[in-house]
Amino acid sequence: MSIDTHSRPDAARPETRDKVRVFMTGDCEGLAELRQALGRHPEVDFVGSSTSISEAAGALRGGHLGVVLHGTRFSTFPQAEIAAIREHTRASVILLASGEASALLDEALEAEVADVLLLPQMTENLVFAIRKASRSGGRAPGQPGRRGRIVTVFSPKGGTGKTVISTNAAAAVAKYEGKKALLLDLDLQFGDAAIMLGIEPEKTIYDLVVAPGELDTEKLAGYVTRHGSNLDVLPAPLRPEDAELVTETKLGKLLEVARESYDVIVVDTSPFFHGPMLATLDRTDELLLVCSLDVPTLKNVRLALQTLELLSFPPDRIRLVLNRANSKVGMKPGEVEGALEVKVRFSVPSDRSVPIAVNRGNPAVLADARADFSRSLREMAKAIVPAEVAAGKGSRRWFGKG
Ligand SMILES: Nc1ncnc2c1ncn2[C@@H]1O[C@H](COP(=O)(O)OP(=O)(O)O)[C@@H](O)[C@H]1O
Ligand SMILES: [Mg+2]
Secondary structure, eight states, X not given: OOOOOSOOTTOOOOTTSOOEEEEEEEOOTTHHHHHHHHHTOTTEEEEEEESOTTTTHHHHHHSOOSEEEEEEOOSSOOHXXXXXXXXXXXXXXXXXXXXXXXXXXXXHHHTTOSEEEEESOOHHHHHHHHHHHHHHTXXXXXXXXXXXXXXXXXXXXXXXXXXXXXXXXXXXXXXXXXXXXXXXXEOTTTXXXXXXXXXXXXXXHHHHHHSSSOOOHHHHHTTOEEOTTSOEEEOOOSSGGGGGGSOHHHHHHHHHHHHHHOSEEEEEEOSSOOHHHHHHXXXXXXXXXXXXXXXXXXXXXXXXXXXXXHTTOOGGGEEEEEETTTOOSSOOHHHHHXXXXXXXXXXXXXXXXXXXXXXXXXOHHHHTTTSXXXXXXXXXXXXXXXXXXXXXXXXXXXXXXX
């Protein structure tokens, strides 16, 4: 079997276009050749492949995929295989089959797949289908969507400053950048974002996920608590045992809905890669990875970077935050960068205004706006507001038919 890997002379190939992140699952005749051709195609970021869908779970969930290509040897529609992929990702799926599998086509049109291609195919035809499928983004074609930016604040260690940074950054986005912002406390068992903000919420994320009926933007609005900075807050459950009801699926849905009504969603987290955290990573636009100048934290941040790589989390979405960067503790910021092989994007100074503000339940960016800490957090807030929102163009984006 021969696969044409040459581009058509008329094929548009602007190098500036975003690459589509593609993962390949399953197997069928001709798939190996396609894999090679896609691996070197300039418009495709080929994340990897696995014949087994269950082994691909990490990449499917955390890989920020535009498209999943699934090869099948069945001549009828592989319902179970597609359902297994759907458990892990909302990315568009293109089904690939070889030879006489035309019986597939009728059924597939009804099902949740973006396209079906029978191999062999010219690479450019496949890339065209990939671009088209990625534009529909796994949503129903034509469905409108505002796309709030999801900023996740994570550190594999407790006490590094995740909650201080997420509450202050979120309050600064709402107050000083004037954007619609939501703070979601995903430290589900011991979240203290509400306390640091000095609010006593009546409802938490637990009440929202156990409430009957479909979750939509109106319902979400009924469960958030408004902070004085104009920030909306969805706090962690009040009792640790309620955390387990906040499942990965519920959280995925919640984030999708939140994206429709907020410009920025800041997620505070616990130091674990649990199910809801994976659902969050899958949708995260910017990951603020918090490190400090101590050896155990450094060791764990290094491990976290390795885990993120295993999950195929895009490295260009990781921003290293060095908290208490000015502490004189026998380790320099340059040593952190050297050990992690990642540049520090935000340096946050240690500042006594922080513990004072924490104990008063009033974020330092608001309570002591001129403190060094507050200046640095306001810079961070400016940087995480989406470019089109910052430019005052609004963040509404429409997904047209491919
Ligand atoms: N930049 C800072 N300057 C001074 N104190 C800080 C700073 N960042 C964090 N802290 C202190 O460290 C404590 C732990 O921070 P926290 O945000 O709760 O950590 P995490 O959420 O990662 O467990 C806070 O109560 C705060 O007093
Ligand atoms: Mg915390």
